Amino acid sequence: xxxxxxxxxxxxxxxxxxxxxxxxxxxxxxxxxxxxxxxxxxxxxxxxxxxxxxxxxxxxxxxxxxxxxxxxxxxxxxxxxxxxxxxxxxxxxxxxxxxxxxxxxxxxxxxxxxxxxxxxxxxxxxxxxxxxxxxxxxxxxxxxxxxxxxxxxxxxxxxxxxxxxxxxxxxxxxxxxxxxxxxxxxxxxxxxxxxxxxxxxxxxxxxxxxxxxxxxxxxxxxxxxxxxxxxxxxxxxxxxxxxxxxxxx
Amino acid sequence: xxxxxxxxxxxxxxxxxxxxxxxxxxxxxxxxxxxxxxxxxxxxxxxxxxxxxxxxxxxxxxxxxxxxxxxxxxxxxxxxxxxxxxxxxxxxxxxxxxxxxxxxxxxxxxxxxxxxxxxxxxxxxxxxxxxxxxxxxxxxxxxxxxxxxxxxxxxxxxxxxxxxxxxxxxxxxxxxxxxxxxxxxxxxxxxxxxxxxxxxxxxxxxxxxxxxxxxxxxxxxxxxxxxxxxxxxxxxxxxxxxxxxxxxxxxxxxxxxxxxxxxxxxxxxxxxxxxxxxxxxxxxxxxxxxxxxxxxxxxxxxxxxxxxxxxxxxxxxxxxxxxxxxxxxxxxxxxxxxxxxxxxxxxxxxxxxxxxxxxxxxxxxxxxxxxxxxxxxxxxxxxxxxxxxxxxxxxxxxxxxxxxxxxxxxxxxxxxxxxxxxxxxxxxxxxxxxxxxxxxxxxxxxxxxxxxxxxxxxxxxxxxxxxxxxxxxxxxxxxxxxxxxx
Numbered sequence: 001x002x003x004x005x006x007x008x009x010x011x012x013x014x015x016x017x018x019x020x021x022x023x024x025x026x027x028x029x030x031x032x033x034x035x036x037x038x039x040x041x042x043x044x045x046x047x048x049x050x051x052x053x054x055x056x057x058x059x060x061x062x063x064x065x066x067x068x069x070x071x072x073x074x075x076x077x078x079x080x081x082x083x084x085x086x087x088x089x090x091x092x093x094x095x096x097x098x099x100x101x102x103x104x105x106x107x108x109x110x111x112x113x114x115x116x117x118x119x120x121x122x123x124x125x126x127x128x129x130x131x132x133x134x135x136x137x138x139x140x141x142x143x144x145x146x147x148x149x150x151x152x153x154x155x156x157x158x159x160x161x162x163x164x165x166x167x168x169x170x171x172x173x174x175x176x177x178x179x180x181x182x183x184x185x186x187x188x189x190x191x192x193x194x195x196x197x198x199x200x201x202x203x204x205x206x207x208x209x210x211x212x213x214x215x216x217x218x219x220x221x222x223x224x225x226x227x228x229x230x231x232x233x234x235x236x237x238x239x240x241x242x243x244x245x246x247x248x249x
Numbered sequence: 250x251x252x253x254x255x256x257x258x259x260x261x262x263x264x265x266x267x268x269x270x271x272x273x274x275x276x277x278x279x280x281x282x283x284x285x286x287x288x289x290x291x292x293x294x295x296x297x298x299x300x301x302x303x304x305x306x307x308x309x310x311x312x313x314x315x316x317x318x319x320x321x322x323x324x325x326x327x328x329x330x331x332x333x334x335x336x337x338x339x340x341x342x343x344x345x346x347x348x349x350x351x352x353x354x355x356x357x358x359x360x361x362x363x364x365x366x367x368x369x370x371x372x373x374x375x376x377x378x379x380x381x382x383x384x385x386x387x388x389x390x391x392x393x394x395x396x397x398x399x400x401x402x403x404x405x406x407x408x409x410x411x412x413x414x415x416x417x418x419x420x421x422x423x424x425x426x427x428x429x430x431x432x433x434x435x436x437x438x439x440x441x442x443x444x445x446x447x448x449x450x451x452x453x454x455x456x457x458x459x460x461x462x463x464x465x466x467x468x469x470x471x472x473x474x475x476x477x478x479x480x481x482x483x484x485x486x487x488x489x490x491x492x493x494x495x496x497x498x499x500x501x502x503x504x505x506x507x508x509x510x511x512x513x514x515x516x517x518x519x520x521x522x523x524x525x526x527x528x529x530x531x532x533x534x535x536x537x538x539x540x541x542x543x544x545x546x547x548x549x550x551x552x553x554x555x556x557x558x559x560x561x562x563x564x565x566x567x568x569x570x571x572x573x574x575x576x577x578x579x580x581x582x583x584x585x586x587x588x589x590x591x592x593x594x595x596x597x598x599x600x601x602x603x604x605x606x607x608x609x610x611x612x613x614x615x616x617x618x619x620x621x622x623x624x625x626x627x628x629x630x631x632x633x634x635x636x637x638x639x640x641x642x643x644x645x646x647x648x649x650x651x652x653x654x655x656x657x658x659x660x661x662x663x664x665x666x667x668x669x670x671x672x673x674x675x676x677x678x679x680x681x682x683x684x685x686x687x688x689x690x691x692x693x694x695x696x697x698x699x700x701x702x703x704x705x706x707x708x709x710x711x712x713x714x715x716x717x718x719x720x721x722x723x724x725x726x727x728x729x730x731x732x733x734x735x
Contacts, residue, residue, distance in 0.1 A: 048690050049690075050686050050690075051682065051686070071689070072686065072689040072690050073689045073690075073692050073693060073694050073695075075690075076689070076690060076691060076692035077692060080690075081690070081691075082690050084687070084690075087687070088681075088683045088684050088686075088687040089684075090684055090687070090688075090701070090702060090705055091705055091706065092704070092705025092706055092707070092708035092709070093701055093702065093704065093705035093708075097701075098688075098691075098701070101693060101697065101701055102688070102691035102692050102693060103692075105691075105692040105693050105694070105697060106691075106692035109692065141705065158691065162691065162692070
């Protein structure tokens with residue numbers, strides 16, 4: 001399971017995470033909700049090891065491994081996957097090449113055999129079909145000229161191909177219309193498994209209408225302020241984050 | 250302890266250049282220095298006819314009156330032309346008549362370089378074959394598939410052999426595209442050139458396999474001056490590739506080649522280069538000085554010359570493969586990837602000279618700079634009054650890695666024909682932290698991520714390479730940039 005204890009992180013000299021505690025057991029889906037600027041994206045970057053987002057105090061363990069000591073690619077090998085809020089464009093590199101390179105890098109690091117082009121094509125076809133993505137998209141350069149919805153679906157496709165054990169979805173719902181949201185939610189639901197934990201970071205409750213979490217946590221001012229069941233999301237939708245404002249800090 | 254870690258770091262820095270080994274072979278090397286006697290010595294070694302010796306001497310006498318060009322954006326300490334040797338040949342008991350006669354030490358060298366010189370049986374659809382002319386220091390040591398090519402009338406041999414066996418063709422075309430007095434380095438090459446490849450494709454023949462020359466500098470204190478001449482007669486087609494490597498040495502070595510291409514009516518020549526001369530170490534010590542003149546003449550109507558180059562090596566690259574578009578409706582193309590790392594300097598580009606009507610040219614240049622390196626694209630598109638309907642499209646993209654390197658673009662466009670069009674586009678970008686993180690989050694190491702991103706940046710050019718070499722070139726791109734991010 002994912003165990004975060006007393007996590008502090010400083011970005012550009014400013015403390016953003018101020019002693020965050022959180023546990024996500026294997027097989028569970030937890031949602032983290034919170035107002036803008038509460039530290040949601042910072043948490044996702046600290047967990048995935050982005051340069052400039054180093055923890056100053058506390059521990060993060062995943063399957064008994066100290067994640068904070070590992071480089072981003074080593075965390076990926078340990079099964080950490082971050083579906084990004086703003087997926088990055090890589091001109092000239094086809095989606096297919098990108099996924100093949102990534103999957104084989106991870107497989108190699110795990111001591112598994114690498115897939116050849118034919119095996120990869122077969123795998124991608126079946127995964128893409130489930131997400132309603134055209135094969136044509138495999139040939140296009142990574143995220144270049146993709147619509148907002150396509151980019152997010154592409155993130156979920158990568159997740160489906162790489163089969164990580166810890167999925168962090170950073171505001172995957174932002175910028176999606178209701179149809180795209182459903183497709184993405186279906187994709188995520190299909191990946192729910194007793195072998196996989198998920199952390200869904202979101203500002204709004206609407207994604208949680210389609211993905212029912214096992215637990216909901218409220219992140220405000222760099223700490224988890226409240227935890228509860230799925231009903232907590234509805235409560236937040238009605239009352240907003242005001243009660244976690246200044247008096248909670 | 251400090252010694253051990255220092256050695257380790259050195260080993261690490263050095264392992265990047267895989268081809269830095271030296272072959273221990275007895276060689277016959279001319280004394281250092283450059284004078285008429287040396288030129289006579291080279292000419293005599295090759296048993297050349299008098300006209301060629303006179304041609305060399307006239308080039309040399311003119312060279313003495315010329316000064317080294319200084320307009321390129323490259324800096325290097327003065328080259329002492331008297332300190333180098335102008336001829337070195339591995340000693341062989343007799344001239345090899347077939348591959349079986351070639352010194353195994355030499356064959357082994359090329360195997361280590363990944364260029365097996367054994368001929369493979371023709372297996373339809375299994376693997377495409379490549380005929381190779383292997384040039385070791387000043388001489389060609391082996392040429393494969395000669396017989397098969399001869400059966401179609403194709404001549405593919407060392408230029409020294411062509412001088413003796415096909416004097417009329419050589420005399421007619423040698424120096425016809427790059428005249429003896431063209432420039433300082435071309436004049437020097439004309440005086441002292443030692444070997445190189447000669448290709449003649451007869452009328453209407455499509456060359457059935459890739460032709461390739463592999464140049465290797467081995468001897469110390471030796472310059473390499475090869476000369477390549479390719480003639481595609483009417484309606485013929487040929488694809489040619491050159492590769493090159495050199496051992497790692499602390500001193501600089503000079504390489505000044507001349508390549509001339511001639512395409513007659515409806516002929517097409519595709520010339521690809523994967524240049525991987527030793528680039529020097531991470532502090533800029535050693536490395537090849539690469540001063541090369543490459544030019545193609547589209548003499549015939551509807552003829553086409555296409556240059557593709559992947560430049561990853563050399564301490565200094567000074568090179569402008571160009572096209573003279575004489576024939577109406579002729580086409581010139583230049584696709585280039587130039588990668589510089591550490592203290593490498595590259596000043597490279599092309600000239601497209603539009604003379605005939607409706608001539609078209611395309612230029613795609615991708616420059617990648619890392620470390621303290623400097624990369625310059627220098628190009629000229631010249632449209633003469635006669636070139637009604639001429640069209641050019643130029644695209645120059647630069648990619649920077651780190652903040653100590655530089656990229657420069659110097660495009661000239663001169664048009665004297667109002668009914669013509671020249672387009673120029675240029676971009677400069679950096680590999681972003683976002684891109685690197687995105688790739689690493691998906692499991693790629695920083696170096697794998699760099700190779701992937703840079704490969705994407707160069708894709709338009711790499712896909713122009715023959716299939717067999719595109720994969721190699723892609724790998725080379727990755728290796729050249731190793732250690733460029735901290």
